[in-house]
Amino acid sequence: MKILVTGGAGFIGSEFVRNLLSEGYRGLESPGVTVLDKLTYAGNPRNLDPVSDVPGFELVQGDILDRPLVDDLMRGTDLVVHFAAESHVDRSIAGAADFVVTNVVGTQTLLDAAHQAGVGRFVHVSTDEVYGSIDSGSWSESQPLEPNSPYSASKAGSDLLARAYARTHGLDVVITRCSNNYGPYQFPEKVIPLFVTNLIDGKNVPLYGDGLNVRDWLHVEDHCRGIALAAAGGRGGEVYNIGGGTELTNRELTERLLAATGRDWSAVTPVTDRKGHDRRYSVSIAKISEELGYAPQVPFETGLADVVQWYRDRRDWWEPLKEKAGLA
Known part of the structure; x- marks a missing residue:
């Protein structure tokens, strides 16, 4: 099986590629894995260093909008796993154009090339944010899409x-929609790595509004395991939600990060709430659990402690990124 992974040098994509080439996913055994990544600010070839010498692995720097390049890479490909996307909500509020071009036009370019090349399966990795906000209960895959940010609208x-x-x-398309991810190699503009790196450096962290927005937290390892299950055994044309089962308000998450880094509430700076800030996300994982046997395996307490330690140990990875992005 020849596999093409777009955005495979980013946070989630690189986790998928590292696991695919080291431990392997059942049903996705492959002698050839190609990563196509534009290597923008959030794409980092160092994320793939652990598997860079694995036979059959290739990293191609390029744009998913480059149709000749995409056509060339699609030839002979059996499976496409499409992670490539602009994904930071705050950036989408500041300017939506890149999100529409990359997430909508880029995805269409890949889909059309896959169709023309006769690719066996196309897995489109999406987000629970396309559903909008939910006051109680959890979204099933049949929930109408009601996105509220330019980012989530582009993903929808x-x-x-x-x-x-x-x-x-x-x-043969399978769509996955995940809840909020966390884990190692996450770019330090996202809330957990931003807060951890700021707190261990003695800096303050910003908390939007009243801090009562709720998110379901999913370890990136569990997310990628769910994607692999959907790629190998999901039904064509179907959508599968992938959740972590740990719902926390942003205030509760902040409390845990303060405790993990030995800081207190004096390190928290309240800031004006984000525009269009969704109040609560929650996805039902009944479908993927019943059909494909998915269940999150990383307890949040363990996963969060491991992530905090990872950022403590890997200043060499995140310090240059924060400095370059103006986050230092």
Whole structure:
């Protein structure tokens, strides 16, 4: 099986590639794995250092909008796992154009090239944010899409294009929608690595609004395990939610990070709430659990402690990134 992974040098994509090439995923055994990544600010080839010497691995720096390059990489490909996306909500609020171009037009470029090349399966990795906000209960995959940020709107658009290529062209597409990820190698603009790195450096952290927005936290290892299950055994044309089962308010998460880094509430600076800030996300994982046997395996307490220690140990990885991104 020849596998093409877009955005495979980013946080989630690199976790998938490292596991795919080291431990392996059942049903996805492959002698050849190609990563296509533009290597923008959030794409880092160092994320793939642990598997860079594995036979059959190739990293190609390029844009998913480059149709000739995409056509070339699609030839002979059996499986596409599509992670490449602009993903930071705050950046999308400041300027939506890059999100629409990359997430919508880029996904359409890949889908069309996959269709023309006769690719066996296309896994489109999406987000629970396409559903909007939910006051109680959990979203099933049949929930109408009601995105509230430019980022989530662009992802909803890409989801609908993926569905359209499945229905119109018969492309074997599977869509996954995950809750909030955390883990090693996460770019330090996202809340957990930003807070951890600031707190261990004696700096303050910003808390939006009243801090009562709720998110379901999913370790990136569990997320990638769910993606692999959907890639290997999911039904074509279907959507699968992937959740972690740990719902916390942002205030509760902040409390845990303060405790883990030995800081107190004097290190927290309240800031004006984000525009269009969704109050609560929660996905039902009944479908992927019943059909594919998925269950999160990393307890949040263990995963969070490991992540805090990882950032303590890997200043060499995150310090240059924060400095370059103006986050230091």
